Amino acid sequence: MASAFNLLTAGGAKFDKQRFKGDFELFTAKRKDRKGKSKQLDPSAQSSSALPHSLDFFGDHPAQPQAQAARPQPTAEHDDASDSGSESDASSSSSSSSTSRPAPPPQKITLTGPEPLPTSLHTNLPSLLTHSSHPISSRAGTPLLSALKAANIHSLWGVQCAVGGSLLAGHDTICVAPTGSGKTLSYVLPTLVQLEDPARSLRSKDGEVEERGKGARALIVVPTHDLAVQISGVVKAVTRGRNWRTLVLTKATEKAICESSPGGGVAPKAANGENEDESEEEDEEEDDESTGSVNEFAQNESVDTNALGIDILIATPERLHHLVESRRLSLALTRHIIMDESDRLLSPDFLPQVEPIINACSHSEVQKCFLSATMPAGAEELAKKWLRDGGVRVVVGVKDSAVTTIDQTLLYTGSESGKLMALRNLITTGSLPYPSLIFVQSIERADELYKTLVLDGVKVDVVHGGRAKSKRDEAIEAFRLGNVWMLVVTEVLARGMDFRGVKVVVNYDFPQTVQSYIHRIGRTGRAGRPGKAITFINLEDGPYLRTVANVMRSSGCAVPEYMLDMKKPTKNEKRQLAKAPVKRKAVGGGGRDLVKEEGRKRRQMVEGSKRRTVNQEGKGQAKQGEVDMNE
DNA sequence: TCGCTTT
Known part of the structure; x- marks a missing residue:
C-alpha cells in the first residue's frame, strides 16, 4: 500500500560498488x-x-x-x-x-x-x-x-x-x-x-x-x-x-x-x-x-x-x-x-x-x-x-533551477539604445566569443538587430518563427558548422536546442518567464561545460527581475540584495502590466523616451526597492553599468 | 502581449 522502494545501482563495468x-x-x-x-x-x-x-x-x-x-x-x-x-x-x-x-x-x-x-x-x-x-x-x-x-x-x-x-x-x-x-x-x-x-x-x-x-x-x-x-x-x-x-x-x-x-x-x-x-x-x-x-x-x-x-x-x-x-x-x-x-x-x-x-x-x-x-x-x-x-x-538536481556551471550576470543597459551600445561593446572587447546566442522578444526586433549586426560586419544569422523552415534549418546548420558565429533568435530556440560549445547567451530582451530564463541560458553550460549568460536589464524589467534573481542566487551566482528584496507585483500591478504590456521600441532606435511613459508604477517599484539602477538611469539613457554581480 | 505550433 504505502510503498517504498530502493533503487540500487547494478554495477557497471567500471563501477566500484564499495566506493559508492x-x-x-x-x-x-x-x-x-x-x-x-x-x-x-x-x-x-x-x-x-x-x-x-x-x-x-x-x-x-x-x-x-x-x-x-x-x-x-x-x-x-x-x-x-x-x-x-x-x-x-x-x-x-x-x-x-x-x-x-x-x-x-x-x-x-x-x-x-x-x-x-x-x-x-x-x-x-x-x-x-x-x-x-x-x-x-x-x-x-x-x-x-x-x-x-x-x-x-x-x-x-x-x-x-x-x-x-x-x-x-x-x-x-x-x-x-x-x-x-x-x-x-x-x-x-x-x-x-x-x-x-x-x-x-x-x-x-x-x-x-x-x-x-x-x-x-x-x-x-x-x-x-x-x-x-x-x-x-x-x-x-x-x-x-x-x-x-x-x-x-x-x-x-x-x-x-x-x-x-x-x-x-x-x-x-x-x-x-x-x-x-x-x-x-x-x-x-x-x-x-x-x-x-x-x-x-x-x-x-x-x-x-x-x-x-x-x-x-x-x-x-x-x-x-x-x-x-x-x-x-x-x-x-x-x-x-x-x-x-x-x-x-x-x-x-x-x-x-x-x-x-x-x-x-x-x-x-x-x-x-x-x-x-x-x-x-x-x-x-x-x-x-x-x-x-x-x-x-x-x-x-533541484527542480526548476539553472545549471551551476553557467556564470550568470546582469547588465544594466538603461535604455533601448543602451542595449545596442552594450552589445557592441561586448563584441568589440572580445567579451562575446563565438559561438554565441542573442535572445530577443519579437520577430521584428530579431530582424532589426540582425540587420544592424550585419552592417557591423558580424558573422551573424537570425532564426525566428517567421522565417521559412528551410532558412531556419540552414541557419542552424551554419551555426553548428561554425560558419555563423552568432545567432539572433526569438523564443523559438530557447528550449532543447543543443549547440556544441555555445560560449555566451545574451538576453538582449529580458525573458518573460523564469522558465524562459532557465531554458534560454541553458543553451550554454551543457554537460558540465562552462558557460556564460549575460542578461540586459532596463527599468521596465523590474517586475520580472526578482524571480530571475532568485534563480541566479540558488544556482550559485551572487545578486545584489535589493533585487531579492523587491516585492512581488501585486495582483493589481500584474493586471496593469497585462493591460499595458511593455512595448519595446525598435532595436537601435533612439529609445530615449522608452522608459518615460512606460508606466510609473514600474519605476516606482524599482525606486522604492532601491537605488543603484535608478542612479544610473538618472545619468541618462546612454549610461550603462554593470550591476554588481560578483559581490 | 508575444512567442510557438496546421491547413
Whole structure:
C-alpha cells in the first residue's frame, strides 16, 4: 500500500560498488495516500544521495579522474574544437572527434513512484538491455551498442540511468532534469530497446505486417520544428546502419506517414494535389527537410509505404493534431508517447492540440513519458492525470533551477539604445566569443538587430518563427558548422536546442518567464561545460527581475540584495502590466523616451526597492553599468 | 502581449 522502494545501482563495468556504497541507496520514499489526488511524500522517509553522473559501459573508456569526485570542476580551459559534444553532435556533420564526451556534474537523483517498482538501477547499457523486464533480444541490443560506440557515446549519464530504468520497467515517467543533462537519450535509448526491431524487419521476418508494424510505434512530441529535427538527428545517429524508420512530421513527410497508418489515407481529403500545388507558395515549406533520408525512403520504397509502419515519429503539435483529427493518422497502436518540453506542451497555448493527441493514443498499454528542465506545479498536475499509477517521478538536481556551471550576470543597459551600445561593446572587447546566442522578444526586433549586426560586419544569422523552415534549418546548420558565429533568435530556440560549445547567451530582451530564463541560458553550460549568460536589464524589467534573481542566487551566482528584496507585483500591478504590456521600441532606435511613459508604477517599484539602477538611469539613457554581480 | 505550433 504505502510503498517504498530502493533503487540500487547494478554495477557497471567500471563501477566500484564499495566506493559508492553509501550512494547505492538512492532513495526510499513512501506514498501516504495513493488514492488522494495530492499524493505526498513523507519527508522523514526520504533519503537521497548522489548518483555517479556517468558510467563507462564499454569498459574501454576509463572514467575521467574527476568524473567520480564529489565535486568535479569543468575543465578549466574549454577547447571547443576538441570537444566532442553531447548527443546531438553525433548528428552534426561536423563532428567526429574521438575524445570522450564531457558529462554533467553528479547530482542528486530523486525518484518517487508506485508499485511495482524497479528493484535495480541499470547503470550501464548492457545491464539495461539484459535486466529489463522487457524481453530483449541480443539482436536488438548488439547493433545499438555498436551504433552508440560509433556515435562516441560511451557512458550513460544519471538521467539516462534513472529514466531508462523506469521506462524499461514499464512505468509511465515524469522527469525534471537540468538543461544539457542528457534527457534526449534518456528516452530515445529505452524506446529503441523496447521497440526491439525496426518495423521493416518485423515485416520481412514474418512475411506479413504485424499489427505493431503499422502507424507510429513511438511518438515524440515537441514544441518546435527545430527541436524535432535535432531529435531526429540523435535517433538517426544511434540507429545508424539499421532499417529504423524515423520521421519528422512535415508537409513533405505527411503523405508517407498517413499511408502507414492503419485506416490511414481514407479520409475524404484529396489533399495531395493541394499540398503539392501550395508547396511553392510564399517562401515556406521546401520539400527537402534536413531529415534527408525521408525523401530517399519515399522515393526508393514508395511501393512498400502502404504496408510499413513508422518506428519513431517526431512531431510538433499542430500538424499532428490536424492529422489525427482528420483521421488520416491513427495513433491507436502507438505504444510509446514522449512529451519533451512537456510543461510548454501542457501550457494553454499547446494544450488544445496536445490533449487530443495524447487521448488518441488509445492503446491500453501505451507508455507515457513527460520531460522538461522546468515543471511548474500546474503542468505536473496536468501530466499526472495521464500517468498510469501516478507514474514514476525522476528529479535530477533541484527542480526548476539553472545549471551551476553557467556564470550568470546582469547588465544594466538603461535604455533601448543602451542595449545596442552594450552589445557592441561586448563584441568589440572580445567579451562575446563565438559561438554565441542573442535572445530577443519579437520577430521584428530579431530582424532589426540582425540587420544592424550585419552592417557591423558580424558573422551573424537570425532564426525566428517567421522565417521559412528551410532558412531556419540552414541557419542552424551554419551555426553548428561554425560558419555563423552568432545567432539572433526569438523564443523559438530557447528550449532543447543543443549547440556544441555555445560560449555566451545574451538576453538582449529580458525573458518573460523564469522558465524562459532557465531554458534560454541553458543553451550554454551543457554537460558540465562552462558557460556564460549575460542578461540586459532596463527599468521596465523590474517586475520580472526578482524571480530571475532568485534563480541566479540558488544556482550559485551572487545578486545584489535589493533585487531579492523587491516585492512581488501585486495582483493589481500584474493586471496593469497585462493591460499595458511593455512595448519595446525598435532595436537601435533612439529609445530615449522608452522608459518615460512606460508606466510609473514600474519605476516606482524599482525606486522604492532601491537605488543603484535608478542612479544610473538618472545619468541618462546612454549610461550603462554593470550591476554588481560578483559581490 | 508575444512567442510557438496546421491547413
